[in-house]
Amino acid sequence: MLDVINVSEGDESRISGVSDLPCLHFRRDPQLKGMEQMSHLDPSSFTEIKIEECSSFKRCQLDLLPRVSTLTIEHCPNLESLCIGEGPLPALCHLTISHCPNLVSFPKGGLAASDLTRLVLEGCSYLKSLPENMHSLLPSLQNLQLISLPEVDSFPEGGLPSKLHTLCIEDCIKLKVCGLQALPSLSCFIFTGNDVESFDEETLPSTLTTLVINRLGNLKSLDYKGLHHLTSLQVLGIEGCHKLESISEQALPSSLENLDLRNLESLDYMGLHHLTSLQRLYIAGCPKLESISELALPSSLKYLYLRNLESLDYKGLHHLTSLYTLKIKSCPKVEFISEQVLPSSREYQGLHHLTSLTNLSIKSYPKLESISERALPSSLEYLHLCKLESLDYIGLQHLTSLHKLKIGSCPKLESLQWLPSSLEFLQLWDQQDRDYKELRHLTSLRKMQIRRSLKLESFQEGTLPSSLEDLEIWDLEDLEFKGFRHLTSLRELHICSSPKLESVPGEKLPSSLVSLQISGLINLKSVMGLQHLTSLRKLIISDCPQLESVPREWLPLFRYDDIRRCPKLNLVIGDGLTIPFS
Structure with missing residues (x-):
């Protein structure tokens, strides 16, 4: 059953006589000037209307x-009035009105829409005022977004309106924000x-x-007069x-659970130790932030x-000790995994105390030379080193407990013998002179991704563990195909x-194969002999400019758009006859 009528490029004939359709979409219709042009339709037929890029509207x-x-109503540059x-x-x-620069005002007296819950006004460059009497005419409004006005x-x-719970004000440079204290339901405020x-x-308002x-x-600063009165505040992003220094x-406020600080170029000090409810902390792009005492990060x-x-x-x-996810990137002076003995406890200063830690990511840390067995907690399930x-x-x-491991661009890391047999997922990027026979003991390994191992030429039989169910090989310049029949x-x-x-x-290839995807092999000329792959249900081939033919028997394996950008590809129909694949 047809649910949407799309009218574009002035094709008005498509809606003549149409009824009982919930949605109507006008796009790039040069003839549409006003709503009265839809008078030949039953207005009660439509519950949703979208008007987009109609320059005459x-x-x-x-x-x-x-x-x-x-x-x-979006991108209608000549929209002047709402009546x-x-x-x-x-x-x-x-109601959404977006990027209609010539809209100057709303109807005098306001919009009487008692059930309106969401109003979005964006990119209306010459709009001088919001609808009048919003507090009384829009009593159900809960979400208001004012962007680039x-x-x-x-x-x-x-x-x-008093029921407003979400207010977004973005790039409204002249707007004076006041009176929010009178909104008893306001819980989310985005101010940009x-x-x-x-x-x-x-x-x-304290309800935020x-x-x-x-x-x-x-x-420039957030001091004791800043946000401390927001006793219900749980999420803060700056x-x-x-x-801001x-x-x-x-x-x-001590109620904070989530704090996100990004790109604060002048910030050099912050105190967080009193945030005893804080559970998530994200700090990025603060180049002047020099020190945080150990007590500054709450144990929660x-x-x-x-x-x-x-x-x-x-x-x-x-x-x-409650930390379960730790991600550190490009923090060259942070010493979080040093094995220096702490004088007070005679214990190592690694992460082994973090017995709740399950996810650890360390990226762009040039000083780190080694991580010994005693440095990491046995609770780890995911580790990313890059x-x-x-x-x-x-x-x-x-x-x-380690199930997922990613290693990329660690040129001095030579041996993989130290990997635990519990691994189920392994990703290796930028590996050189790697002996993949070291992986044979990973009997639980199910999925493996290998990318940019420049000197890898082939996988000999028995190199990879036979437990593998999913294998991805990317950007191996010297790879020669030796087969994977041993991966049963x-x-x-x-x-x-x-x-x-x-x-x-x-x-x-192993007869167990269900899906085969081949892409970006610029010199590939043939993919033949798939008859024994009785389990194969999916075949995708893309960006193989030299591939010339595939047999007709493969057609059931292809779905729409499964063959892309293979300009020479033909379908073999028998007796040496071929037809272009399209």
Whole structure:
């Protein structure tokens, strides 16, 4: 049954006589100038209308469509006015007007839409004011988004509707934010691109549970007058406030559970130790942040992500006993895994104390040379090591819970003998001179990805564990196909970007194979002999410009768009006859 009518490029004939359709979409219709052009339709037929990129559309007569619950008008550059009769709009629930620069104002007196719950106004460059009497005419409004409205300077008289729970104000540079204290239901406030210099108790209501502030160019500090009164606040995000220099201990409420600080170029101090409910902390792109005492990070933390903190000098994380996810990237001065003995406890300063830690990611840490068995907790389930130029040894034998391991760009790491037999997923990137026979003991390994191992020429029989079910091989410049028949459990095989491969002989593949994907093999000329692959159900071939033919018997294996960018490919239909594959 047809649910949507799409009208584009002026094809009005498609909607003539149509009824009982819930959705109508006008796109790039040069003839549509106003809603009255739909008078030959039964307005009660439609519950959703979208008008997009209609350059002649100038006026929107809302009362002509009394049953519409969702109205979206986007990229109509000549829309000038919204019109409404004397009656209300009883069905309208969602209204979006986006990138209509010539819309100047709403109807005098406001929009009487008692069931409107969501209003989005975006990119209306010349809009000077919001609808009048919003507090009384839009009593059900819960979500209001004001984005890139440079001429709007105030909320309407009477303020905003009292049921509003989500307010987003982005790049409304003249808008003076006030009166939010009168919104008893407001729980989420997103504030971006404004010249506000500070926050106080009169600015933000204590009902907020989520606050995101971004690109407030004049905000210099958060002190005891800042956000401490927000006793229900659980999520706080601060990003791109380039003048923000400090966040004092008194500035943040102890109710915080999630704190996200990004790209604060001037931040050099913050106090967090009183945040006893904090569970997630993300700090990135704060180049002047030099030190955090051990007590500054609360022991309640469960997720910690430190990224691009070039000046941060931090000594140890061993007190974060509730931590289950730790990600560190490009923090050259952070010493979190040192084996120096602590004088007070005579114990090593590694991560072995973090008995709840299950996920660990270490990236771009040039000083790290080795990780001994005693440095990591046995609770680890996922480990990612990337761009560790000096790392030459890591002991993982005792990590019996480790199921997923990723290693990339660790040029000095020569041996893989230390991998635990519990591994189920293994990803190896940028490996050189690797002896893959060291992996044969990984009898639980189910999935493996190998990428950019430049000197790898072939996989000899018995090299990889026979337990493998899913194998991906990417960007192996010297790979020559020797086959994988010994992988008797293999169900999925993906070979990509190995320029030396000229053929993939099916007789060298295991009969267990269900899915075969071949892509980016620029010199591949043939894929033959798949007859014995009786379990094969899916075959995808893409970006193989030299591949010339596939047999007709393979057609049931292909779905729509499973063969892409193979310009020479023909279908063999028998007796040497071929036809172009299309």
